[in-house]
Amino acid sequence: MSVTAYLLLASVIFVIGATTVLVRRNSIVVFMGIELMLNAANLAFLAFARMWGNVEGQLAAFFVMVVAAAEVVVGLAIIVSLFRTRRTVSVDDENLLRH
Amino acid sequence: MNGLEMSTAEQVLFWIVGPITVLGASALLFSKRAVLTACSVMVTMVGLAFLYVGLGSPFLGVVQVVVYTGAIMMLFVFVLMLVGVDVSDSFVETIRGQRWIGAIFGLGLLVVLAGAVYRSTFTFVIGGEGAAGDNAGAVASLLFSDFAFTLEVTGCLLIVAAMGAVILTHRVRLTKPVTQPQLMAGRTKRGLRLTPPPAPGNYARHNAADVPAIDPSGRVIEASVPSSLRLRGQVHTLRGLSQDLLEDPPACGPKEVKP
Numbered sequence: 001m002s003v004t005a006y007l008l009l010a011s012v013i014f015v016i017g018a019t020t021v022l023v024r025r026n027s028i029v030v031f032m033g034i035e036l037m038l039n040a041a042n043l044a045f046l047a048f049a050r051m052w053g054n055v056e057g058q059l060a061a062f063f064v065m066v067v068a069a070a071e072v073v074v075g076l077a078i079i080v081s082l083f084r085t086r087r088t089v090s091v092d093d094e095n096l097l098r099h
Numbered sequence: 100m101n102g103l104e105m106s107t108a109e110q111v112l113f114w115i116v117g118p119i120t121v122l123g124a125s126a127l128l129f130s131k132r133a134v135l136t137a138c139s140v141m142v143t144m145v146g147l148a149f150l151y152v153g154l155g156s157p158f159l160g161v162v163q164v165v166v167y168t169g170a171i172m173m174l175f176v177f178v179l180m181l182v183g184v185d186v187s188d189s190f191v192e193t194i195r196g197q198r199w200i201g202a203i204f205g206l207g208l209l210v211v212l213a214g215a216v217y218r219s220t221f222t223f224v225i226g227g228e229g230a231a232g233d234n235a236g237a238v239a240s241l242l243f244s245d246f247a248f249t250l251e252v253t254g255c256l257l258i259v260a261a262m263g264a265v266i267l268t269h270r271v272r273l274t275k276p277v278t279q280p281q282l283m284a285g286r287t288k289r290g291l292r293l294t295p296p297p298a299p300g301n302y303a304r305h306n307a308a309d310v311p312a313i314d315p316s317g318r319v320i321e322a323s324v325p326s327s328l329r330l331r332g333q334v335h336t337l338r339g340l341s342q343d344l345l346e347d348p349p350a351c352g353p354k355e356v357k358p
Contacts, residue, residue, distance in 0.1 A: 002105040003221040006154070009117050011212035013124050013143075019205030020127040023198050028179060032140050033127055035171065039147055042163075046154045053225025055237045058156045059246055062238065065159075065166050066253045070260035072171045076178045077264035083182050084270070 006047035014040035025090045027079055031072075038068045112153045120146035137175050144168045158235040183327070297323040309333050 013036060020033030042061040049057025083089055105113065123146065126139030144167040152160035242250055277285075286293055297312045297320055311334060312323035324334050 002109070002224055004216060005105065005113060005117075006150070007216040008213060009113075009120070009150075011209065011216060012121055015205050015209040015212065016121070016124045016127060018208055019201060022201030022204055023128065026133055028133055028175060028182070029127060029136055032136065032175060035167075036124055036127065036140065036143065039144065039167070042159075043147060043150060046151055046156055046159065050155050051221060051224050055156075055234075055241055058159055058234075058238055059241060061156075061159055062162065062242070063249065063253060065162060066257065069166055069171060070256050072174060073260045073264045074267070076174055077267035080178060080181060081267050089182055 003047050003051050007044055010040045010043040010047070013037075013043070025092055027082075027089045027091045028076075030091060031075055031079070035068060035072065038064055109153055112149065116146045116149045116153075119143075120150070133179050134176065137172060137179060140175075141168050141172045144172060156234055156238075158238050183330075292322070296320075299323045299325070 017033040017036035017040060020036070021030050024030050024033065042064055045057045045061040045064070049055065049061075079089060086093060120143045123139040123141075123143035126136050130136045130139065144163060148160045148163040148168070151157075151163055283293070299306075299308050299310055299312055308325055309328050310324075311319045311321060314320050321329065321334070328334060
């Protein structure tokens with residue numbers, strides 16, 4: 001019961017994040033959806049870590065957090081520089097590589 | 100932890116915090132304002148931190164609050180302010196029906212994931228509660244022995260990411276900086292306003308920033324309201340403001356006294 005409950009919660013949160021990426025246009029909101037998916041994966045990691053009674057799963061979640069921090073820094077820098085050149089944060093208008 | 104069942108305290112924690120996290124996360128789908136979305140996601144992150152502590156890893160719960168709520172979401176809000184909060188999500192679909200297709204894909208993913216979780220059986224929960232008192236110590240001893248190299252690599256990653264952010268947001272100045280006299284001369288040449296714009300609010304009746312000032316002839320000075328409020332269309336009109344200003348517009352010179 002306990003692992004199943006946590007995994008179901010993690011699935012719901014992951015799906016909300018994934019649907020955000022599919023549906024929303026504001027690139028900052030899309031980025032928050034990606035963060036939410038990483039958090040859902042962390043929750044699953046911790047549930048499994050407790051199921052097996054070791055800390056390797058916690059370490060995996062820790063490294064996910066570190067990589068997420070690095071990813072957020074670079075991603076937001078890209079969004080800021082895109083906003084400076086194109087004056088928009090909508091993912092529809094960022095078609096610089098199309099032509 | 101007694102095998103497959105949750106303890107009562109854990110059940111209470113899960114059924115209170117779990118719905119709150121899902122509610123906070125669902126703002127990502129339904130909220131139109133990006134800042135509100137960021138605040139709701141912060142609630143989700145704090146709720147997840149509670150769940151992490153409940154799962155016997157208080158170290159990661161604290162790290163979650165510090166890194167996600169304290170650093171990452173603050174960075175999101177900072178960038179939202181930098182980009183401008185008036186930039187709202189456009190609801191014009193460039194691909195027809197893309198919103199519904201996305202929602203259907205999300206539902207399908209939920210069904211697949213939940214089905215896989217529901218149909219699989221798990222072993223008895225061994226639990227790390229015994230070591231929960233020294234959870235940080237257990238994590239540290241593993242982190243600095245078996246995963247020491249990984250830790251160093253992630254350190255490199257953080258430094259590279261910080262350098263990359265600095266380089267990405269840095270702009271090389273292509274033109275000479277404009278000095279104050281040059282700016283003034285340009286304004287005079289183009290016939291623009293030389294003085295600072297008048298302060299918002301009129302005649303001490305209203306001092307809110309979204310109320311425009313009134314010039315002596317009774318007309319509204321649009322430039323007195325901050326430009327971000329004008330962009331968002333949050334300027335108060337005189338009609339919406341007060342009736343007496345409309346009936347009795349302030350005029351310059353001595354006013355006639357009504358009997």
